Amino acid sequence: IKSNEDRTYSNGTLVPFGTIDINPHSAVINYGQGLFEGMKAYRTKDGNVQLFRPEENALRMQMGAERLLMPSPSVEQYIDAVKQVVHANKRWVPPWGKGTLYIRPLLFGSGPVLGIGPAPQCTLLIFTNPISNIYKGQTSALNLLINENFPRAYPGGTGGVKSISNYPLVFQVVKEAKAKGFSDVLFLDAVEHKYIEEVSSCNAFIVKGKVLSTAPTLGTILPGVTRKSVIELARDLGYEVMERKVSVEELLEADEVFCTGTAVGISAVGSVTYKNKSVTFKTGADTVTKKLYDLITGIQTGLLEDKKGWVVKID
Numbered sequence: 466i467k468s469n470e471d472r473t474y475s476n477g478t479l480v481p482f483g484t485i486d487i488n489p490h491s492a493v494i495n496y497g498q499g500l501f502e503g504m505k506a507y508r509t510k511d512g513n514v515q516l517f518r519p520e521e522n523a524l525r526m527q528m529g530a531e532r533l534l535m536p537s538p539s540v541e542q543y544i545d546a547v548k549q550v551v552h553a554n555k556r557w558v559p560p561w562g563k564g565t566l567y568i569r570p571l572l573f574g575s576g577p578v579l580g581i582g583p584a585p586q587c588t589l590l591i592f593t594n595p596i597s598n599i600y601k602g603q604t605s606a607l608n609l610l611i612n613e614n615f616p617r618a619y620p621g622g623t624g625g626v627k628s629i630s631n632y633p634l635v636f637q638v639v640k641e642a643k644a645k646g647f648s649d650v651l652f653l654d655a656v657e658h659k660y661i662e663e664v665s666s667c668n669a670f671i672v673k674g675k676v677l678s679t680a681p682t683l684g685t686i687l688p689g690v691t692r693k694s695v696i697e698l699a700r701d702l703g704y705e706v707m708e709r710k711v712s713v714e715e716l717l718e719a720d721e722v723f724c725t726g727t728a729v730g731i732s733a734v735g736s737v738t739y740k741n742k743s744v745t746f747k748t749g750a751d752t753v754t755k756k757l758y759d760l761i762t763g764i765q766t767g768l769l770e771d772k773k774g775w776v777v778k779i780d
């Protein structure tokens with residue numbers, strides 16, 4: 466769907482997947498004025514299809530749109546558009562337990578500008594793709610590399626929103642880490658190079674005894690929907706959860722470390738390497754990570770009752 470001159474969105478259309486026309490003067494390809502979201506449609510055991518907290522993604526997109534000077538679709542328009550796309554692609558949602566339909570909403574400056582500035586017109590485009598369960602965090606835990614020399618986001622920047630421009634910044638360091646056999650990079654804050662922020666596509670938690678801690682959302686980490694949900698679920702289970710600065714030293718002393726995100730779900734971290742020293746953490750059965758994983762995936766896939774009203778069914 467596209468925004469009009471009055472910066473409101475008109476109704477969109479469903480079209481088969483394919484290439485799209487783009488104006489060479491568009492703000493997205495010249496200045497990176499764009500946002501994305503990542504969502505999943507889950508198949509339940511009885512064959513239904515459902516979304517998890519789509520309103521949260523809609524609100525996060527609105528926050529990003531404000532930051533990048535784009536008009537945003539309303540929460541209702543966003544959810545309705547996602548529902549329509551998933552409904553039309555229902556047969557592509559993999560069977561229960563086999564995978565999910567990944568949903569990628571994009572909001573970008575599609576209108577032309579030549580001088581540096583925001584586009585006069587924006588487009589919300591949603592595509593989907595079936596994916597297998599890329600979650601590996603229980604069977605093979607992640608091994609992360611801390612790169613103290615390369616922060617992902619700066620205070621006052623766009624780390625707190627899902628701007629497309631945040632992602633190419635980390636291609637190089639993540640590629641280098643992967644070449645050395647690491648699963649991903651755990652980034653530190655840009656000021657003191659001391660506090661853990663997040664991984665390239667997920668948030669990070671540490672567990673010490675009955676206390677879970679994760680970086681606060683002060684504009685340099687993405688406020689993850691999974692992160693928010695896990696905080697609530699962990700508190701329900703009786704854990705204390707703190708959103709606060711967590712130093713690398715503290716992380717290295719943790720009992721467990723895990724990552725949260727739509728794509729990774731909840732993934733256990735088996736080891737973290739910092740300044741050539743590797744530290745291992747508890748993984749597998751009988752961990753807080755596993756308990757939270759079972760709980761959230763249970764709700765997402767309809768195995769557990771949705772007591773919080775987080776699930777939205779697709780007709």
Ligand code: PMP
Binds near residue numbers: 503665666727
């Ligand atoms: N941090 C970053 C940088 C991400 O790209 C993502 C994925 N959207 C997350 C955290 C996790 O967010 P969510 O739980 O909403 O998927």
